[in-house]
């Protein structure tokens with residue numbers, strides 16, 4: 001079906017917001033898988049009822065009741081997607097969403113390489129169009145605009161100015177099939193459509209993927225990066241689970257989704273972003289590469305596509321909590337003082353699941369000025385400047401931003417020399 005006809009058929013339909021059915025509710029509970037529609041879902045991990053991980057509190061909010069939502073991981077026995085079934089309204093989740101790609105140097109370098117090594121080889125001339133879904137402040141497309149036309153489609157209209165200042169045109173919309181049709185009619189089909197770390201957050205996936213099929217036309221390529229569920233299982237990083245992250249993809253689940261949208265998975269790479277991510281390549285028609293076949297086979301061998309591996313993961317998570325609580329109890333019993341290092345969203349999954357509050361952890365240090373002076377959601381631990389580790393030193397600091405462990409340990413060499421020991425709890429408990 002051509003773009004104009006899809007648009008005509010869609011006249012009068014609501015804008016394709018990923019969560020548009022939530023307009024009047026704080027959250028809804030799905031009963032079906034968001035990829036394959038199966039209702040054969042198994043609850044494999046229950047992290048309790050927690051506030052949104054980014055809902056940091058001001059002092060005057062501490063006495064008010066905090067809204068919490070179930071945080072449970074469910075496994076689809078049909079397509080193998082691991083997912084949250086409780087979908088919190090985006091108005092609540094993204095109310096204070098300030099993440100800007102350009103503020104993170106490793107991300108900037110990652111996207112420059114991505115543009116040169118992954119996108120450039122797919123471009124044949126400067127008239128080719130590259131569309132980035134959820135392109136944030138335009139960092140990726142800034143590195144593309146010298147060799148192709150570019151368009152950033154992102155619902156966060158507050159980022160339009162930053163994107164345009166980089167020379168990257170901005171369309172402030174949730175990506176949907178309807179939006180894809182509008183782009184095709186105005187600019188033509190895209191040679192490349194990218195979406196990086198976007199579809200973990202999307203509840204209504206099929207509309208977006210149908211839109212991709214429309215937008216890439218007969219010959220374009222879709223490149224999509226998502227965190228790999230194999231990494232979640234392997235590294236035990238259950239702190240990746242919070243309400244913003246609705247989907248944890250295996251290549252099998254992604255393959256299901258592509259097929260449902262009329263796309264063919266043609267290639268895949270595992271890239272070292274956020275641990276290990278899948279970078280998948282799809283076209284309307286094509287032949288899966290040997291890498292696709294190998295990774296599908298590897299997932300079966302690792303058990304990623306079976307419920308048993310998730311049940312074992314849940315047991316490891318529970319054992320991890322026992323180990324952490326036992327250590328903290330021993331330290332407190334011997335009069336030791338403990339702080340937290342970093343106040344990332346994922347740290348709040350850990351703190352709430354462990355049930356560690358200000359009576360165990362006196363403060364969290366974080367270098368983000370906007371977080372200093374606030375309190376962690378759920379456990380209400382004050383967030384302060386890292387200077388506190390020098391002015392009011394503790395015996396132990398639990399690293400919540402554990403993916404930056406090595407950088408933190410070397411940055412804090414003088415604090416360590418002065419006597420503070422550092423603890424990581426994920427993937428397992430270690431003291432440095």
Ligand SMILES: [Zn+2]
Pocket residue numbers: 033034035036037038076077078079080081
């Ligand atoms: Zn499914």
